[in-house]
Amino acid sequence: MDFATILQIVDSAVRLMTPLLLACLAGLYSERAGIFDIGLEGKMLMAAFTSASVAYATGTVWLGLLAGIGGALALSLVHGLASITFRGNQLISGVAINFLAAGLTVLLGQKIFGLGGRTPSLEGDARFHAITLPFAENLRGVPVIGPIYAEVISGHTVLVYLAFALVPLTWWVLYRTRFGLRLRAVGENPASVDTAGVSVTRMRYAAVAICGVLCGIAGAYLATGISAGFVKDMTAGRGYIALAALIFAKWRPWPALFATFLFGLMEAVSNRFPDLDLGFVTIPSMFMNALPYILTVIILAGFVGRAIPPRAGGEPYVKER
Amino acid sequence: MTARSGAENMAPAIELRGISKAFGPVQANKGIDLLVPRGTIHGIIGENGAGKSTLMSILYGFYRPDSGEILIGGKPIAITDSLTAIRAGIGMVFQHFKLVQNFTVLENIILGAEDGPMLRTSLGRARAELKRLAEEYELQVDPDALIEELSVGHQQRVEILKALYRQADILILDEPTGVLTPAEADHLFRILRGLRDEGKTIILITHKLREIMEITDNVSVMRRGEMVASVKTAETNPTALAELMVGRKVLLRVDKAPARPGAPVLEVRDLRMVDADGVERLRGIDLSIRAGEIVGIAGVAGNGQTQLLEILGGYPEPGAKLAGEITLKGQPLALKGSDARARRRAGIGHVPEDRQVEGLIMDFTAWENVAFGYHDAPEFQNGLMMDNAAIRADAVGKIERFDVRPPNPDLASKNFSGGNQQKIVVAREVERNPDLLLIGQPTRGVDIGAIEFIHKRIVALRDAGKAVLLVSVELDEIMSLSDRIAVMFDGRIMGERLPEQTTAGDLGCLMAGVAPSDQDAEAGA
Numbered sequence: 001m002d003f004a005t006i007l008q009i010v011d012s013a014v015r016l017m018t019p020l021l022l023a024c025l026a027g028l029y030s031e032r033a034g035i036f037d038i039g040l041e042g043k044m045l046m047a048a049f050t051s052a053s054v055a056y057a058t059g060t061v062w063l064g065l066l067a068g069i070g071g072a073l074a075l076s077l078v079h080g081l082a083s084i085t086f087r088g089n090q091l092i093s094g095v096a097i098n099f100l101a102a103g104l105t106v107l108l109g110q111k112i113f114g115l116g117g118r119t120p121s122l123e124g125d126a127r128f129h130a131i132t133l134p135f136a137e138n139l140r141g142v143p144v145i146g147p148i149y150a151e152v153i154s155g156h157t158v159l160v161y162l163a164f165a166l167v168p169l170t171w172w173v174l175y176r177t178r179f180g181l182r183l184r185a186v187g188e189n190p191a192s193v194d195t196a197g198v199s200v201t202r203m204r205y206a207a208v209a210i211c212g213v214l215c216g217i218a219g220a221y222l223a224t225g226i227s228a229g230f231v232k233d234m235t236a237g238r239g240y241i242a243l244a245a246l247i248f249a250k251w252r253p254w255p256a257l258f259a260t261f262l263f264g265l266m267e268a269v270s271n272r273f274p275d276l277d278l279g280f281v282t283i284p285s286m287f288m289n290a291l292p293y294i295l296t297v298i299i300l301a302g303f304v305g306r307a308i309p310p311r312a313g314g315e316p317y318v319k320e321r
Numbered sequence: 322m323t324a325r326s327g328a329e330n331m332a333p334a335i336e337l338r339g340i341s342k343a344f345g346p347v348q349a350n351k352g353i354d355l356l357v358p359r360g361t362i363h364g365i366i367g368e369n370g371a372g373k374s375t376l377m378s379i380l381y382g383f384y385r386p387d388s389g390e391i392l393i394g395g396k397p398i399a400i401t402d403s404l405t406a407i408r409a410g411i412g413m414v415f416q417h418f419k420l421v422q423n424f425t426v427l428e429n430i431i432l433g434a435e436d437g438p439m440l441r442t443s444l445g446r447a448r449a450e451l452k453r454l455a456e457e458y459e460l461q462v463d464p465d466a467l468i469e470e471l472s473v474g475h476q477q478r479v480e481i482l483k484a485l486y487r488q489a490d491i492l493i494l495d496e497p498t499g500v501l502t503p504a505e506a507d508h509l510f511r512i513l514r515g516l517r518d519e520g521k522t523i524i525l526i527t528h529k530l531r532e533i534m535e536i537t538d539n540v541s542v543m544r545r546g547e548m549v550a551s552v553k554t555a556e557t558n559p560t561a562l563a564e565l566m567v568g569r570k571v572l573l574r575v576d577k578a579p580a581r582p583g584a585p586v587l588e589v590r591d592l593r594m595v596d597a598d599g600v601e602r603l604r605g606i607d608l609s610i611r612a613g614e615i616v617g618i619a620g621v622a623g624n625g626q627t628q629l630l631e632i633l634g635g636y637p638e639p640g641a642k643l644a645g646e647i648t649l650k651g652q653p654l655a656l657k658g659s660d661a662r663a664r665r666r667a668g669i670g671h672v673p674e675d676r677q678v679e680g681l682i683m684d685f686t687a688w689e690n691v692a693f694g695y696h697d698a699p700e701f702q703n704g705l706m707m708d709n710a711a712i713r714a715d716a717v718g719k720i721e722r723f724d725v726r727p728p729n730p731d732l733a734s735k736n737f738s739g740g741n742q743q744k745i746v747v748a749r750e751v752e753r754n755p756d757l758l759l760i761g762q763p764t765r766g767v768d769i770g771a772i773e774f775i776h777k778r779i780v781a782l783r784d785a786g787k788a789v790l791l792v793s794v795e796l797d798e799i800m801s802l803s804d805r806i807a808v809m810f811d812g813r814i815m816g817e818r819l820p821e822q823t824t825a826g827d828l829g830c831l832m833a834g835v836a837p838s839d840q841d842a843e844a845g846a
Contacts (some may be wrong), residue, residue: 128830178435178443185421185432195381196433197404198482237663319383 007151009268013227014152016059016271017264018163019044019218019235023242024249024256025163025170026214032174032251034187035205038094039079040215041239042101047072047219049105052119054229055126063073063225064126068223068276070215076180076212087316097192098239106232117232119223130226146166159221166214170253181208187310190317200317215239237293244296264301266292331350332395332493335380342375351373353389357491357539362513362523362553364533367543368566368768369738373526376491376543381413381416382406393491394430404462407434412484414712416496418476422469425463426479427451430486447486458515459508462689481512492516493524498532499766502621503796503829510536528768530559531797542566551616556777565771572607576781580804583612586757586788589631590646594628594812604812606645615779615789617820618646619796620832625812626792627674630761632656633790634652634671635664641715650756665694670755672746674792680746681734688716688730691749714811723748751778758782761792761807776802796825810834 049186049257050071055064075097082093106117115117115230136154173181182188184205186193196199222238223230241263249255269276270288277283337355341348349372354739357363367373380391382400391398393409394844400406406413420429421838427447428432431479435443446465455461460478468476477497484492494513498506513536515654525537533540533555541551542565550565564570589608594603610616618626631637633647636659643656649667673679692712693703701712717730723744725737733744743763760779762774779802783789793799799806799822808815808831817833 078758087646176440178438178440181428181432185428186426188421188423190418192421192429192432195403195413195415195419197402197407198433 002186003147004151005254005272009265009272010185011072011152012133012157012271013067013261013264013268014156014160015264016267017260018160018225018261019222019238020242020245020263021163021257022159022166022218022221023239024245024260025166025253026211026218027243027246028170028251029183029207029247030211030247030254032187032310033183033204034190034310034315034317035079035083035204035208036094036314037208037211037212038091038243039097039101039233039239040211040242042094043072043075043099043212043215044219044222045074045098045105045235046101047216048223049119049143049219049230050235051108051216051220052122052223054111054261055122055224056120056229058086059124061122061126061128064224065220065251068220070102072216072219073212074179076208076215077296080205081317084201084208087318090314090316104192109232109298119230122224124207126224128221128227130155130157131161134136139180143187145169148232157221157225159217159225162217163221164257167253167257171231174253178310179206184310185192186240187312190312194317194319195278204317241292241296247307248299251310252317263292330796332359333392334361334394335524336392337376337380338390340376340386340391342379342380342386344385348546350379350386353543353548355541355548355551357522357524359394359522359634360517360520361538362517362525362536364537364540365524365526365528365543366530366540366562366566367534368528368770369740369766370768371543371566372544372546373506374482374495377413377495377524380411380493389479407450407487407489409545410488410490410805412481412487412492414477414480414484414492414494414497416499418478418480419822420468420476421466424463426466426482429468429479430483434487450486451482454482457519458485458512458829460485460512462728471571472505473500474502474508477501477505477509478512485516489521491522491524493526495526496525496528496766497525498529499536502794504621504833508530528611530562530769534559534560540762544568548735552659559841563769575776575780577802579785580614580783582804583786584650585611586650587790588646588648589633590648592627592629592632592645592647593643594632594637595640595642596628596638602641602812603632606812606814608807610788610790612756612788613783613786614804615783615791616789616800617793617799617806618809619799619806619828620794620809622794624809626761626809628812629809630671630674630790631757632760632790633664634673634707635659635661635669635671661694662697665753665755668756670750670753670758671759672743672750673764674761674765676739676742676746681742683735684733686731687720687725687734687737687745688713690734690745691719691730693749695749695753699730719748719752722752723778738768739766739809740768741766744771747778751782754785755787757788757790759790759792763791763796764793796828800825801827 010307016251023044027037027040047068050067051064054059054067079093079097083090109117109119133154136150140150172182180197182193182203186200190200193203222234227234245259245263247255248259272290274285275282276288333356334807335355335357337353338355340350341352353376365373375384379386379398382402382405391400398409400409416638422529430451431447433444436446441642442773460482462478468479472495495508509535517523527533537554539551540554540557542549544566561616589606592603592606595601620626632643637643647654649669654667676681696707696712699751701708713730720728720730725741725744729788732814734745762773763779767775779789791802803820806818806820806823806828810832811834818828
């Protein structure tokens, strides 16, 4: 395998990890606040549909992005209402959201566009396009660094850069701000926040809303960045993989970056080598395609050491004496 | 403080007028009046369920009273939430600490009281303030330690510091010594006195009469939701207070005939245990208990008592290495591959130290919990099925005989008060008439009426010729209940004493690991 091939795979991994990273960070905010969110998948799917629809209708991708955020946010609030206000079971609410999104997107898509659940292809300003960073072409000749800069770092859509910028930002918010302190506290011991005179409900809604916004961006990226339109079930389990990455990363932002990169890399490798020929044996494409999911199972089975979730995670907060 | 006018200084720190609060049909507080003068320590005592916690929750904004008035520093105030309470200068140290376990001390202190959206300045100010408070009130804690690394006593200091950092003038402590060692409790009292002398007002909720007598200036007694008396501590005595609390005469001392020990029931020889982390928990325990005898194990929590009980009960910590010999009525008990069921069948009853985790399944009903561990007894079987009717009938009898209140066998165990939960566990174990009863912290978090009852049943079991191993961190309980006292320190028995020939001071030395003189050692062996 030569250097150029490796660069191409890494470049593709960066592209593919972006929705995972966004969804993973979305889950991080929610779960750090004690609201488990199995509905990342559904929210991304809804966002992919609304963003593609609005981008197609208006011809402006930015309006599409806003619509994507709006779509995911709406489902977030449903989750918040069910699990915070009405103290319902967070897993069931999440699963319900996934079913709702899977059905609703196809139904609305067919009703509106009549293409079997797809949206029409997006063109021109209705899509996010790659940005070539300054001097990318000029520096291509510089050994090693040049190609890395031009191939891997340059040439992505703005949402990719946004996703990567969100990693240090999230770290800073969590560990350096008042909001982050309270967010982490509310996921560990909501009673401590409550007795300190801070509203647990408000903190948790804020976290769930941030989760919705990030899922919205992730979904919009899928439909208007990587692809040119919405396709039925286009998230293909990315919401669940993001959850696995979140556990792998032990609910911390920097490890989330590496975890999602790992999953992105798996996907990139399987895309690049559908039938991996190792000389003595050829690994069939089915196996390569299943690789990210196999990795998910291995990680969730706990082969990565003990991951301690936020202590109050999954439990509705009830004030007690 | 200096800016305050004289009139305001004279006003009581807290005044409650006719506070009432009902939860459904249960009247938790009925027309409570309370006057707490500034700069005093005010005790509030009452049995579990008397309404103390409800009243304090009202003061801290968790509940709104149905009627009545609250005055802080002479001014009427509506405490709608915790924030209002904090702003009114009220700080609360809950029985179960409200700390974030994996945060540092500093982070816990500033949580909710940050100076601005960024943490940096808050943390800096808190660090300086913590240093000042530590020096002023003997409240030393490492500001950068994680809460989960701290002892319970230190965690409590953090709770007090949290309140002081929020400039609380009134500090409410709910059962603060329940989890503390005697030395930690003494330290806490020194801190509280220091705070009072600085002009702070302290409300101490407890059911320990000794503490009330030791530290409070005034004391109010609650019973069944009502405030039945408020007196100056100097003008009352424990017996009078206990009667007010319970509403009838109470025996504070355990009334028991001298023991008539028979044949040895339990013999422990050179029992050693190394836990899964490689820490040596038991370093050669020798212990013998005879029929008709109560042997009390005194000691500060964490010196191996828990491990001893678990091993005898048949469920040592997983991964632990055990060595030594245990015999029950002359029959050796297996150390390896032991299980709690086999021990029960061999005639060992066990009231574990933590009733809520080991003693009960909190969501299950009282009758189910009364049967647990013995539900596989032949009389409870009906072919392949359990004979629930028989189990329930059996449980109802035990619940009645142990005066569990409310006497409702279908109520989930979590809905009983601590004392009644404990009665459920004790009823289960004692009524099976074991040859040896292991009983750990029998009265932790249990109110006076129930303590008296549980003590009586333990003595009755002894008088029926059974052996009892009592483990308790309450020295009073050990001294009044035991026929023989063994003191544990660091996995060893430091010495044995007869209760009538020892003092709290003497036992305290052994508990602190101060080796007895040679003569004492011989007497102990």
